Amino acid sequence: MPEMLIRGGRILDPSQGIDQVDDLWIADDQIAGLGPPAVSRHQNSTQPIVVDATGCIVSPGFVDLHCHLRDPGFEEKETIATGTRAAARGGFTTVCCMANTNPPIDSRAVVEYVQRTAHVTGVVRVLPVAAITRHMAGQELVEMGELAQAGVVAFSDDGRAVGSSRIMRYALEYSKMVDRPIAPHCEDRDLVSDGVMNEGPVATRLGLKGWPATGEEIEIARDILLAELTGGRLHLCHVTTAGGVELVRRAKEKGIRVTAEAMPHHLTLTDEWVAGKRWDGRSAEPYDTNTKVNPPLRAEADRRALVAGLRDGTIDCIATDHAPHTLVDKQCEYDFAAFGLSVFETALGALLRLVQAGDLDLPTLVSRLTVDPARAYRLPYGTLRPGAAADVAIFDPSAEWVVDPSQFASRGRNTPLAGQTLRGRVLVTIAGGRIVHLADDRRLAQTPSVREHVR
Amino acid sequence: MAERVLMTEPEIRRALARIAHEIVERNAGVGDLILVGIRTRGVPLARRLAEKLEELENVHPPLGELDITFYRDDLGRRALHPVVHRSEVPVDVNDRRIVLVDDVLFTGRSIRAAMDALMDFGRPRAIQLAILVDRGHRELPIRADYVGKNVPTARDEEVQVRLTETDGRDEVVIVR
Amino acid sequence: MNRRHVLDLDDFTADEIELVMQTTDAMKEVLARPIRRVPPLRGKTIVTLFYENSTRTRVSFELAAKNLSADVVNITASASSVTKGESLVDTIRTIQALGADVIVIRHSQAGAPYVVAQHLRGSVINAGDGWHAHPTQSLLDLYTIRERLGPVAGKSVVIVGDILHSRVARSNVWGMTRAGARVTLCGPATLMPPLGGDGLPPVTVDYDLDRALEGADVVMALRIQRERQTGGMLPSLREYVERYQLTPARLRRARPGALVMHPGPMNEGVEISPEVAYGAQSVIEDQVANGVAVRMALLYLLVGERTTELAAAPAPVGARR
Numbered sequence: 001m002p003e004m005l006i007r008g009g010r011i012l013d014p015s016q017g018i019d020q021v022d023d024l025w026i027a028d029d030q031i032a033g034l035g036p037p038a039v040s041r042h043q044n045s046t047q048p049i050v051v052d053a054t055g056c057i058v059s060p061g062f063v064d065l066h067c068h069l070r071d072p073g074f075e076e077k078e079t080i081a082t083g084t085r086a087a088a089r090g091g092f093t094t095v096c097c098m099a100n101t102n103p104p105i106d107s108r109a110v111v112e113y114v115q116r117t118a119h120v121t122g123v124v125r126v127l128p129v130a131a132i133t134r135h136m137a138g139q140e141l142v143e144m145g146e147l148a149q150a151g152v153v154a155f156s157d158d159g160r161a162v163g164s165s166r167i168m169r170y171a172l173e174y175s176k177m178v179d180r181p182i183a184p185h186c187e188d189r190d191l192v193s194d195g196v197m198n199e200g201p202v203a204t205r206l207g208l209k210g211w212p213a214t215g216e217e218i219e220i221a222r223d224i225l226l227a228e229l230t231g232g233r234l235h236l237c238h239v240t241t242a243g244g245v246e247l248v249r250r251a252k253e254k255g256i257r258v259t260a261e262a263m264p265h266h267l268t269l270t271d272e273w274v275a276g277k278r279w280d281g282r283s284a285e286p287y288d289t290n291t292k293v294n295p296p297l298r299a300e301a302d303r304r305a306l307v308a309g310l311r312d313g314t315i316d317c318i319a320t321d322h323a324p325h326t327l328v329d330k331q332c333e334y335d336f337a338a339f340g341l342s343v344f345e346t347a348l349g350a351l352l353r354l355v356q357a358g359d360l361d362l363p364t365l366v367s368r369l370t371v372d373p374a375r376a377y378r379l380p381y382g383t384l385r386p387g388a389a390a391d392v393a394i395f396d397p398s399a400e401w402v403v404d405p406s407q408f409a410s411r412g413r414n415t416p417l418a419g420q421t422l423r424g425r426v427l428v429t430i431a432g433g434r435i436v437h438l439a440d441d442r443r444l445a446q447t448p449s450v451r452e453h454v455r
Numbered sequence: 456m457a458e459r460v461l462m463t464e465p466e467i468r469r470a471l472a473r474i475a476h477e478i479v480e481r482n483a484g485v486g487d488l489i490l491v492g493i494r495t496r497g498v499p500l501a502r503r504l505a506e507k508l509e510e511l512e513n514v515h516p517p518l519g520e521l522d523i524t525f526y527r528d529d530l531g532r533r534a535l536h537p538v539v540h541r542s543e544v545p546v547d548v549n550d551r552r553i554v555l556v557d558d559v560l561f562t563g564r565s566i567r568a569a570m571d572a573l574m575d576f577g578r579p580r581a582i583q584l585a586i587l588v589d590r591g592h593r594e595l596p597i598r599a600d601y602v603g604k605n606v607p608t609a610r611d612e613e614v615q616v617r618l619t620e621t622d623g624r625d626e627v628v629i630v631r
Numbered sequence: 632m633n634r635r636h637v638l639d640l641d642d643f644t645a646d647e648i649e650l651v652m653q654t655t656d657a658m659k660e661v662l663a664r665p666i667r668r669v670p671p672l673r674g675k676t677i678v679t680l681f682y683e684n685s686t687r688t689r690v691s692f693e694l695a696a697k698n699l700s701a702d703v704v705n706i707t708a709s710a711s712s713v714t715k716g717e718s719l720v721d722t723i724r725t726i727q728a729l730g731a732d733v734i735v736i737r738h739s740q741a742g743a744p745y746v747v748a749q750h751l752r753g754s755v756i757n758a759g760d761g762w763h764a765h766p767t768q769s770l771l772d773l774y775t776i777r778e779r780l781g782p783v784a785g786k787s788v789v790i791v792g793d794i795l796h797s798r799v800a801r802s803n804v805w806g807m808t809r810a811g812a813r814v815t816l817c818g819p820a821t822l823m824p825p826l827g828g829d830g831l832p833p834v835t836v837d838y839d840l841d842r843a844l845e846g847a848d849v850v851m852a853l854r855i856q857r858e859r860q861t862g863g864m865l866p867s868l869r870e871y872v873e874r875y876q877l878t879p880a881r882l883r884r885a886r887p888g889a890l891v892m893h894p895g896p897m898n899e900g901v902e903i904s905p906e907v908a909y910g911a912q913s914v915i916e917d918q919v920a921n922g923v924a925v926r927m928a929l930l931y932l933l934v935g936e937r938t939t940e941l942a943a944a945p946a947p948v949g950a951r952r
Contacts, residue, residue, distance in 0.1 A: 524657075525661075526669070526671075527671075538650065539654055539657040539931070540653075541657045543660070572669075575666050575669065576664060576666075
């Protein structure tokens, strides 16, 4: 591979506190460094590939601790090939895929299937998350030792809560031995029952069964107490409520080992979207099943608390919960529709609204997408430090585009953002030194040598 | 838009008086007559005719009001439906003579609709038609039994009947 | 009326409600004729698609359609998740292909009529969807009040019972407040949904029926279901009867001549005592009779409006307002 030069962009790497306009060099699939080329680099005989990043942000490739690639078992919704391409288009270079496949990721064989398939067909790094319990049934622990050895980065029964406090305690205790976090989906099944949207006035108006915030907070509180009891590492999946943020804040003050993630949709959308609210002011029809997600879109006060928590670091990082579904999973009555949104390709554009609104500064946003998730799972990614894997996202924070799900790389077109205009677009994604996404952008087309190297 | 007066208030009064005489003469009295006005302006015209008939014969014939909206054949061709009102036919129409009253006779379609509507109330012995202005351009084989005034018009002209009860004054104008 | 569908009352203006009321007057006159049939919907096909049993509502729509000379096709179906049997969208596409000018839909899931509206070129009338809405019921309730008490504006209306699970309560909160009435919702706290904010229009909530009834012009009792006891939301029906049954003694707290309403079917002796249900102040039978007239008015106002558009592609449903 020839060297690569990313020229003239604003280098934003929160892992090193770097925020400056500069050139970035890549060599041997690793970050080589910033600035003018060192003499040693010229010893390479070939000319470098040049990517013009003028006017763009150059950041570490994004790290997603929580996505659903649906492979094996639900390839009609997504495959590792399509899912990783969608991730690349969103600027993600490392994705942790959840265990609720069929069969679930609860054995070495399935872990190896995911790793092998990702190696052959994937374009970004795929790190499997294993189930906490066998068959995700909430009864018996998976073989955490063997699975950790096989390379899983965390344990999660995501999509289902671990109902038993006893099993959750064992999981947190046992996982200490393999030093991997337990990442629960917090939902009190008895309280939530068959709720389909946030409990509150909007649900009242629509006559839909409420999914109360308390149903999430009860389990967050329980799991924090169990983490305190056991000393295990707890990573809370998709926190969505003001009360949840407050519980995490207090736990961190007490020194309990807990990290937490929030999703782009919970940070930017509210339950009013189920009733038809949209950013562009043209209200959509109510009951759009592409607003149905678990946990549900919450009230505006929750959203604000979540953003505040993200800003002050109570919420460590952003994860996507990319959850693709087929049309038939969604084209039906709201109660019958599948939970989940296709998020990869809209995540950055949606999140930049927080920056544009002044709720978050850009370096913090980039930090929450890169080094912060990497730290939560102790991954060596999300940084432009010399010697690190050459994972880079180049995005234009002011480019406007209209979301058109039919153009998604993902098989899941289930997004409530269809037709919305987003400001901020990923132009180039480099994963492990290879260009895995190159937007159809005129400025880049002027450097034809780049296109030849797109995987 | 230019307006030309076709009938003044005294002319309308005289026309209605003549029609009342013709009704009495034709029916040999007002014994089993019912006057039924077609909404909107047929209703006050029917009321005025009834008063004239009472002056002549000392009998006030029963009055009815007909809303023909349901029976129009242009429903669905129009952008919005007209507001429909109740019809009031206070007595049994079976075997009675009915004089339908309307302001303008044009294509004949309203009268066709009115006859359909009336038939849904029963089986009258006969239906006659009294009209203030006949402007021609019939599309159906319908003619009036009593006519206030025959007015030749162009198809794109509009004849407007204004009555004190609905419009604050009595006059008939042609608008082009 | 410039709308394609009747899905909820939340988007009805006061003027639109008044137009429905006036048109209903005309329909009542038709119903009083010896031949209760007029021709404006001749050649139109109305499909009633019921995923929930409701003889009363289905027959009411069927009579309404037939009184306007429409052809009526009745379909009963069962709701299930998409993987089992024919999906709602499949069913709608079939009905669409076979030709329907209006679908009247009753469904156990909130929002199902909106799914239908998105896939149908004709009109959709919501005949009740889950807990969400039952707009024609509210319109007939409004008509019944107006017929007995005159203008609804300024009247005090108490709705008592299982508010949480009631589409009738939700639609009446919209309809009554839009028409200018003051609404009090009354029932046990476990059967009262979260209110305020961006939900329903402002209403008063009172858990005490005796207090809520003071000065009421209209009292509407809702059906209470036994499942609420087994589901843990009520200690017992006995206690519910004790606290919330509409009895002659309680009714005396309302204004003299206050109307008693019930959307049916009633559990006599549970939410309402038989003396009240069949007493002088009850207009429950009027509600049923007026239901046909109101549904005739809506069918008349919706159908035939857009015959030329029917051949075109489905308009975005957002255009219904």
